[in-house]
Amino acid sequence: MAEPASLQAVIRTCLDDLAATQTLSPRQWQVCHHVLACRTAALGGFALRCDQCEAEAVCYHACRDRHCPRCQRRTSLDWCERQRAALLPVTYHHVVFTLPATLNGWIEVHPTEIYDRLFETVWATLSAFAADPKRLDGQLGMTAVLHTWGQTLTRHVHLHGLVPGGAFSASGEWHPAKSTYLFPVRALSRHVRGGFVSRLRQAAQAGGLPRLTDPKEIDRVLDTLMRTEWVVYSKPCLVHTETVVDYLGRYSHRTALSDRRLLSFDGEFVELSYKDYRDGDRRKVMTLSGAELLRRFLLHVLPKGFMRVRHFGFLANRCRTRRLPEIRAAIAALAATTCPVTAGHEAPTPTFDGYPCPSCHTGRLRVRAALAPKRRDGG
Structure with missing residues (x-):
């Protein structure tokens, strides 16, 4: 069965192949591991239970890396x-x-x-x-x-x-x-x-x-x-x-790449959707190896702490x-x-009342336990 098309899947499958052909910086390794861990047991999360039908679910934490398309x-x-x-x-x-x-x-x-x-x-x-x-x-x-x-x-x-x-x-x-x-x-x-x-x-x-x-x-x-x-x-x-x-x-x-642009991934090759600005902004599809897609993605990893959004002049x-x-x-x-929102009149933050239950569609999934991060096996 083909691997679902996502950046996380490409990294999991092709990172070792890329590392065998070129040297990755510590920062690039760090970003890859953050994306790999995003919304998985590696970061921990919460065990949830519906207050109506007793259905259970798990919600894992996000990595919050600025290069991660999910975050x-x-x-x-x-x-x-x-x-x-x-x-x-x-x-x-x-x-x-x-x-x-x-x-x-x-x-x-x-x-x-x-x-x-x-x-x-x-x-x-x-x-x-x-x-x-x-x-x-x-x-x-x-x-x-x-x-x-x-x-x-x-x-x-x-x-x-x-x-x-x-x-x-x-x-x-x-x-x-x-x-x-x-x-x-x-x-x-x-x-x-x-x-x-x-x-x-x-x-x-x-x-x-x-x-x-x-x-x-x-x-x-x-x-x-x-x-x-x-x-x-x-x-x-x-x-x-x-x-x-x-x-x-x-x-x-x-981010440089969003998951919705990855149309398919068979474990070796990726189909990437892109807009061709030189051809009337037409949507086209190109096929790349997973390692090549990952190499291109890592070109855009910014130095740690670099401010990519800045304000100048009277907006400083x-x-x-x-x-x-x-x-x-x-x-x-x-x-x-x-001014839609002025100082002292910020829109109120809604109170969290649980997630909608995907089973009964009427109840709310509420936290019943916190899940500690799970260490990855291997050396």
């Missing part, structure tokens, strides 16, 4: 709920900055350094454009999310940003952007390219990229980057203000509590009507 939906919903207090009654803009594939080799050996400089350069570019008196003449805000994958799980590093359409001036005024226009993407592309290459060159000269040891090769790569047209995307989010956070939530905690955590009321006042918006 991110609840995290994403919770994150979105916290962000609603920062909403402004303006048009938001979705911007995307993509790194050229030329940098993939450097990302392999220095991911933290490259990713940090991408965040830094994108924000420096957008804030400089916003501060220009000929444009918005004020401080911008942005929530940025790093993605490292494409639809086929190859390395495709890009930064999603959600930007309120306007800037807050030093004199306390709100300068709105045009509803369908933020900044020219060609100018953004050139500015980001120059700033990013300059930061990489400085880092290499200061020894911040120690695994890159050939000065001529460093110069060659940087010169190639300067001759490449960088891809920048900008589009207004023409949706209701209250749904903007949900829009970003689709990106904030998305250190100043948003003070800035947002000032901005709302500046754009003459009443907090009670423009």
